[in-house]
Amino acid sequence: MSPLADRVIRARAWRRGLMAFAAGAVGALALPPFGILPALVLSLTPAVWLLDGAAKAGPGWAPRLKSAAFAGWFWGFGYFVAGLWWLGAAFLVEADQFAWALPFGVLGLPALLAFFPAFGFALAQILWTRDASRVLSFAFALTVSEILRGHLFTGFPWNSPGMALGQHLWFMQIASVAGLYGLTLLAVAIAGAPALLGTGATTRDRWTAPGLAAAVLAGLAAFGALRVPADPTAAVADVRLRLMQPNLPQDAKFNPRNRDIIMQRYLRISAEPGPDGQDHEQATHIVWPESAFPFLLHRDPASLAQIATLLGPGSVLITGAARMDEPLPGEAVGKFFNAIQVIDEKGTILGSYDKVHLVPFGEYVPRFLDALIRAVGLRQFVHIPGGFEPSERRTNLEVPGLPPVAATICYEAIFPGEVLPDGPRPDLILNVTNDAWFGRTPGPYQHFAQARLRAVEEGLPLVRAANTGISAVVDPFGRVTGSLPLGVEGVLDAALPAAVPPTLYNRHGRFVLTATLVICLMAALTRRRRRPLA
Numbered sequence: 001m002s003p004l005a006d007r008v009i010r011a012r013a014w015r016r017g018l019m020a021f022a023a024g025a026v027g028a029l030a031l032p033p034f035g036i037l038p039a040l041v042l043s044l045t046p047a048v049w050l051l052d053g054a055a056k057a058g059p060g061w062a063p064r065l066k067s068a069a070f071a072g073w074f075w076g077f078g079y080f081v082a083g084l085w086w087l088g089a090a091f092l093v094e095a096d097q098f099a100w101a102l103p104f105g106v107l108g109l110p111a112l113l114a115f116f117p118a119f120g121f122a123l124a125q126i127l128w129t130r131d132a133s134r135v136l137s138f139a140f141a142l143t144v145s146e147i148l149r150g151h152l153f154t155g156f157p158w159n160s161p162g163m164a165l166g167q168h169l170w171f172m173q174i175a176s177v178a179g180l181y182g183l184t185l186l187a188v189a190i191a192g193a194p195a196l197l198g199t200g201a202t203t204r205d206r207w208t209a210p211g212l213a214a215a216v217l218a219g220l221a222a223f224g225a226l227r228v229p230a231d232p233t234a235a236v237a238d239v240r241l242r243l244m245q246p247n248l249p250q251d252a253k254f255n256p257r258n259r260d261i262i263m264q265r266y267l268r269i270s271a272e273p274g275p276d277g278q279d280h281e282q283a284t285h286i287v288w289p290e291s292a293f294p295f296l297l298h299r300d301p302a303s304l305a306q307i308a309t310l311l312g313p314g315s316v317l318i319t320g321a322a323r324m325d326e327p328l329p330g331e332a333v334g335k336f337f338n339a340i341q342v343i344d345e346k347g348t349i350l351g352s353y354d355k356v357h358l359v360p361f362g363e364y365v366p367r368f369l370d371a372l373i374r375a376v377g378l379r380q381f382v383h384i385p386g387g388f389e390p391s392e393r394r395t396n397l398e399v400p401g402l403p404p405v406a407a408t409i410c411y412e413a414i415f416p417g418e419v420l421p422d423g424p425r426p427d428l429i430l431n432v433t434n435d436a437w438f439g440r441t442p443g444p445y446q447h448f449a450q451a452r453l454r455a456v457e458e459g460l461p462l463v464r465a466a467n468t469g470i471s472a473v474v475d476p477f478g479r480v481t482g483s484l485p486l487g488v489e490g491v492l493d494a495a496l497p498a499a500v501p502p503t504l505y506n507r508h509g510r511f512v513l514t515a516t517l518v519i520c521l522m523a524a525l526t527r528r529r530r531r532p533l534a
Contacts, residue, residue, distance in 0.1 A: 005198030008049040024078030030164035033445035048195035072121025076114030086441030120145030133527040139189035170224025176503040235495035242283035281312035290320035308347035353407040354391035403427030413451035
């Protein structure tokens with residue numbers, strides 16, 4: 001056993017927690033925008049050693065599980081603090097109202113999320129053995145905890161360890177088979193395997209698992225290289241997109257006093273010549289970002305008329321916009337929805353998509369906390385009376401001149417397997433978002449990377465319009481065919497890549513993942529019986 005591994009395994013009390021926290025924090029460097037893949041090895045290799053130490057915590061299950069969960073919580077706390085610190089920027093947009101809550105966002109949310117890896121570490125300890133199969137047990141358990149994190153309490157699958165692989169073109173291609181959680185299983189197994197270099201009793205014990213991990217990584221790269229075609233993806237005929245990125249500060253965006261300034265800015269930028277000299281009237285579809293206006297566009301004929309002057313014959317505008325239903329009898333106002341609306345050259349709204357998966361505390365206050373929060377004078381971030389209402393179901397957005405569109409607003413695009421509606425398969429994923437809340441931090445890069453991975457999973461192109469960036473067009477293989485960087489104002493003119501046939505993940509993703517996890521569990525249980533800890 002190496003001295004470093006031995007030191008981690010034998011660590012107790014606060015040293016153990018500190019080591020776990022540091023290991024977790026290092027793992028965040030493997031995520032966008034850094035993408036330092038070896039950082040995940042430096043994060044998960046000590047995690048395996050910490051679990052080795054938990055196995056020596058004492059006789060019986062209680063001390064072992066307590067020690068494993070303790071290490072898992074501190075590992076997760078470090079991972080989420082380092083990976084999500086940028087959430088604090090949202091509390092400073094209206095600092096007079098929300099700055100006091102900044103520590104709760106920067107430290108409180110990571111502290112809660114850390115209970116998921118704590119569970120994963122404890123589950124891994126139940127399956128722990130003395131041989132190399134314990135790395136597979138760890139990968140299985142941490143993946144299960146990530147699946148739970150992505151679904152429980154409305155779900156928050158942000159920065160799953162699989163994104164360490166899911167941001168690199170060749171490695172991300174396996175998501176077309178197994179999705180984000182399949183990537184997570186592989187990432188944890190590969191990055192945890194080098195732990196055997198420090199604990200193996202023989203040369204074979206030390207090198208077999210790392211060698212297999214290197215072979216799997218090479219296999220993923222080879223699969224990706226073979227899957228991604230050398231030629232550009234064919235474009236959809238008669239479609240010319242123009243994505244407008246206004247780069248509007250969040251503190252100005254939702255001030256109704258700025259309504260005319262904002263509208264004129266959007267119109268001016270949209271009408272500017274593109275980088276290649278293209279005129280805006282050549283665009284068949286102009287796309288604006290999420291919640292583009294501090295007013296209700298569908299109740300503002302003057303603004304709709306201004307939009308009509310922008311659009312050429314037969315062209316349409318697709319834009320984020322808050323929408324309100326007609327009030328019911330006895331109600332002063334109707335229900336508000338975070339929506340995408342389609343407007344033609346006459347200023348007529350042709351259709352809408354209402355957001356299904358709202359952001360807790362950002363777009364609505366959970367009902368069981370609503371009375372308490374309002375009693376102390378607080379509200380959600382978005383200035384909507386009562387918050388937004390979620391749509392009951394996801395539907396395709398019908399846009400003239402485009403194939404059926406799977407519309408997503410903001411972080412709806414981070415949920416694997418949930419971006420497509422039931423029914424006929426669409427041919428395009430549309431994502432409009434406003435990441436201005438988070439400034440020039442890692443947050444917008446992480447958001448874009450996760451939306452990009454949905455294109456690979458589903459075999460569909462992605463069209464993404466973001467207020468401050470990153471706006472982009474991505475083909476079904478995850479290749480960025482055009483983009484606007486974070487923090488700039490401008491337009492992106494691009495063709496629409498064609499969809500490819502449904503991926504294995506699209507057709508059987510749940511089955512593939514479930515079957516893989518069951519196989520891993522059965523293998524871990526078999527090894528546990530043959531090589532018990534005591």
